[in-house]
Amino acid sequence: MKSVLSLLIFSLLFVSCNRSPANKAANSINKDSLLRHIETLSSDEFQGRATGTAGEQMSVDYLVNELEAMGVDPAGENGTYIQEFPLLGQTTSNAQMSVSTDGRTPFNIEYFNEFMAWPANQAEEVEVRNAELVYVGYGIQAPEENWDDFKGVDVEGKVLVFKNSDPAYDENLFGGTARLYYGRYDYKYEKAKELGALGAIIIHTDETAGYGWNVVSGAWSGEGFYLKSGDEGSSSETEFNGWITEPTSRLLFEEAGLNFDDLFEAADSPDFEPVELTGVRINVSMDADYREINGKNVLAEVKGNDPELNDEYLLLTAHFDHLGVTNPIEGDSVNNGASDNAAGVSALLEMMEAYQSVQPILKRSVLAVIVSAEEVGLLGSQYWAENPTVDPGKVTANINLDGMNVYGETRDVVVVGYGRTSLSELLEEEAEKQGRTVKPDPYPERGYFYRSDHFNMAKVGIPAIFPNPGTEYIGKGENFLALRDSVADANYHTVSDEINEFWDLSGAEIDTRLFFLTGFRALNAEELQSWKKGDEFEATRLEMLERLEN
Numbered sequence: 001m002k003s004v005l006s007l008l009i010f011s012l013l014f015v016s017c018n019r020s021p022a023n024k025a026a027n028s029i030n031k032d033s034l035l036r037h038i039e040t041l042s043s044d045e046f047q048g049r050a051t052g053t054a055g056e057q058m059s060v061d062y063l064v065n066e067l068e069a070m071g072v073d074p075a076g077e078n079g080t081y082i083q084e085f086p087l088l089g090q091t092t093s094n095a096q097m098s099v100s101t102d103g104r105t106p107f108n109i110e111y112f113n114e115f116m117a118w119p120a121n122q123a124e125e126v127e128v129r130n131a132e133l134v135y136v137g138y139g140i141q142a143p144e145e146n147w148d149d150f151k152g153v154d155v156e157g158k159v160l161v162f163k164n165s166d167p168a169y170d171e172n173l174f175g176g177t178a179r180l181y182y183g184r185y186d187y188k189y190e191k192a193k194e195l196g197a198l199g200a201i202i203i204h205t206d207e208t209a210g211y212g213w214n215v216v217s218g219a220w221s222g223e224g225f226y227l228k229s230g231d232e233g234s235s236s237e238t239e240f241n242g243w244i245t246e247p248t249s250r251l252l253f254e255e256a257g258l259n260f261d262d263l264f265e266a267a268d269s270p271d272f273e274p275v276e277l278t279g280v281r282i283n284v285s286m287d288a289d290y291r292e293i294n295g296k297n298v299l300a301e302v303k304g305n306d307p308e309l310n311d312e313y314l315l316l317t318a319h320f321d322h323l324g325v326t327n328p329i330e331g332d333s334v335n336n337g338a339s340d341n342a343a344g345v346s347a348l349l350e351m352m353e354a355y356q357s358v359q360p361i362l363k364r365s366v367l368a369v370i371v372s373a374e375e376v377g378l379l380g381s382q383y384w385a386e387n388p389t390v391d392p393g394k395v396t397a398n399i400n401l402d403g404m405n406v407y408g409e410t411r412d413v414v415v416v417g418y419g420r421t422s423l424s425e426l427l428e429e430e431a432e433k434q435g436r437t438v439k440p441d442p443y444p445e446r447g448y449f450y451r452s453d454h455f456n457m458a459k460v461g462i463p464a465i466f467p468n469p470g471t472e473y474i475g476k477g478e479n480f481l482a483l484r485d486s487v488a489d490a491n492y493h494t495v496s497d498e499i500n501e502f503w504d505l506s507g508a509e510i511d512t513r514l515f516f517l518t519g520f521r522a523l524n525a526e527e528l529q530s531w532k533k534g535d536e537f538e539a540t541r542l543e544m545l546e547r548l549e550n
Contacts, residue, residue: 021361022520025354026513031505034404034512037066037346041320042338042498049337050324051225051373051380052087052293059320060296063345063370067300070353075299075367075389083297085383086228087373088290092118095286100130101255102279109248116220117242119288120189120200122229126240128159128284131198133252133277135161137267139191140182144536145173146270153274156196159282161249162188163267164208168445178444179210180536185243186450193238199284200241203249210446216243225376227383228292240284256280297380298370299389302355304523306363312394312528313367314519315462316351317381317453318344318401319374323493332495339488339497344401345370347512354516355523364396364523371453374402381453385460392457393544397423397522397529398464399515400454405507407484410470413511416441416448421463423529427518434514441468461541463529467515469507 040046040062047055064081067074074081095117097109109115119126137149139162147167166174166183174180181187185202192200206212220243244252253260256277266272298320304310322337336342348368355366367390371380385392405413413431418424418440428438441448449455454464473480484502491497522529528545531538 021358022517025358026516026520028357029350029354029509029512029516031509033350034343034346034505034508035499037349038338038342038499041342041345042336044334044336046336048324048326048335049320049322051295051321051376052089053324055324056296056321056372060298063298063320063349066349067298067352067368070349070356072300072302072352072356072368075301076297081298081300083299083384083387083389085295085297085373085380085387087293087295087379088122088226088228089293090118090122090224090226091222091289092224093287093289096284098283099252099255100281100283104255107251109244112217112221113245114248115201115242115244116216117201117240117284117286118220118224119286120193120239120241121237122226122290123239124288124290126284126286126288128199128239128282130281130283132158133161133256133280133282134158135253135258135263135275135277137263137272137274138163138166138182139188140166141191142174142182144534147173149267149272149274150195151273155274157198159199159201159284160192160195160197161244161252161277162200162202163264164188164202164204167268169268175444179447179450181447181450181455184447184450189238189241192241197238199239199282202243203246204243205246213245225293225373225379227379227386240286242284252277252280295372295380295383297372297384298368300352300368302352302359302362302366304362304365305360309363310365311390312364312396313390314364314523315395315398315457316348316366316368316401316519317371317398317457318348319371319380319453320345321372321375321380322497323375326495329495335493335495336498338499339403339406339491340493341374341402343404343406343508347401347404347508347515350512351516351519355519358520362520362523366519366523367395374453378453378456381456385456388460391548392460392462393548395457395462396525397421398454398457398462399423399519400452400457400464400466401515402452402466403468405469405511406503406505407469407473407480408476408504408507409474409510410436410507411472411474412437412439412470413514414439414441414468414470416452416466416468417454417464420532420535421465421529422532423463423465423518423522426521426525426529427465427467427514430514430517430521433517434510436470436514439470442471458537459540461537461544463531463537463541467511469511
């Protein structure tokens with residue numbers, strides 16, 4: 001009798017729970033409404049949504065119309081939904097690199113095939129002559145790891161040569177095999193600038209990069225985009241950044257009488273000290289043309305109702321831009337970006353509409369920042385993070401939606417940033433209610449945490465997660481995961497990223513509901529969300545909160 005009574009009570013609680021306003025709002029999110037947004041944004045009419053094009057403006061207009069129709073308030077500039085940001089498009093030409101050595105024959109290094117370089121300070125001309133080279137290992141300064149590759153050596157005015165990635169030989173250092181921000185090329189270039197270096201060159205190997213030289217040459221030979229700094233050509237900044245192939249690096253080290261393999265291995269030690277390439281000098285020159293563009297982020301909010309908490313926010317991000325129109329492949333030149341990232345934008349819009357429907361019971365507020373210029377360097381989110389419309393210390397957490405599960409329901413969901421924040425724990429609890437599990441990123445060595453818009457939010461202290469599709473598909477057969485990966489890989493950043501016969505948005509539907517309910521928990525929680533103790537972004541968060549308290 002007791003067991004029957006317990007079952008009855010559980011059933012009543014389950015029904016009551018699923019009839020709650022939050023669950024009712026979650027259940028209003030459905031695959032048909034998700035598909036409507038994806039079909040529109042990924043249509044040929046939107047021209048691939050590239051930054052600075054008519055396709056970007058069409059996307060902005062669509063997003064604004066949808067948000068207005070929901071009754072969601074504008075949160076951009078001057079009472080609008082728009083946050084404009086200035087961009088420079090940079091096209092490098094006439095790039096040359098040569099080496100001078102003591103008493104030996106100098107040699108040239110071939111652009112594209114052996115090196116890639118571009119102005120680092122938005123200058124129209126770069127002319128570096130007879131510069132000293134210093135190998136700095138990984139070039140990492142990480143006090144929390146008791147690691148400093150520079151050991152107080154003055155590198156101002158010199159060209160730094162970096163080993164790519166970060167130490168991975170010890171699971172207790174730098175996250176083991178997981179690539180941290182210290183291993184990203186962005187960090188190396190920022191460190192060179194911070195220390196007053198004249199230039200920065202990263203040695204490419206397939207192993208340390210995780211991709212071939214063709215990816216480097218292809219990515220950096222086209223137009224690059226940067227946030228306009230307002231101090232173009234400043235002599236206080238690094239003159240150029242670049243990459244160099246492994247065979248060319250070996251030649252440079254040999255000319256300096258150094259053993260490349262020994263020094264590459266030596267970098268995997270906290271005792272490493274910078275090594276001058278004695279007797280080797282480098283010459284670098286190039287020109288660059290620029291065009292000015294105004295990118296546009298779309299911002300909207302649902303205001304919370306607690307007078308003490310409604311100035312705190314849950315931040316939802318997704319990028320709406322894609323690659324635009326490129327050279328035709330079998331007659332198709334539009335990069336539609338259905339999965340990347342019309343799907344993520346669609347999920348964000350559905351979540352905002354659901355939050356609007358339960359606005360009377362929200363304590364904190366919801367801020368949607370739908371960014372442009374992600375595909376050209378996370379620049380839209382970088383601009384918001386550097387010019388925030390609300391204080392980052394008042395943002396409880398960020399859920400970033402970049403690519404959704406468009407291939408069907410899964411028993412699991414992957415979270416990039418798993419276990420790093422209290423928000424990750426909330427998501428686990430909500431997933432458990434769905435009878436599902438949460439798993440960490442299966443490819444931590446690829447550094448995905450630093451490759452989408454949530455990273456810019458993390459850099460200013462905001463606890464952030466990046467949900468990804470799960471891997472245990474329901475009712476699809478044991479070989480479906482391999483099929484999914486092959487289809488997704490073939491479509492990634494190509495004209496074939498379109499809705500196809502393998503799509504099944506029941507997965508996106510249940511995932512979006514999960515993210516909505518996780519966000520709802522954060523909006524009504526007693527405390528702000530936090531980074532876990534010892535996380536690389538915890539100190540920034542604590543400093544920001546302390547500043548607000550004072």
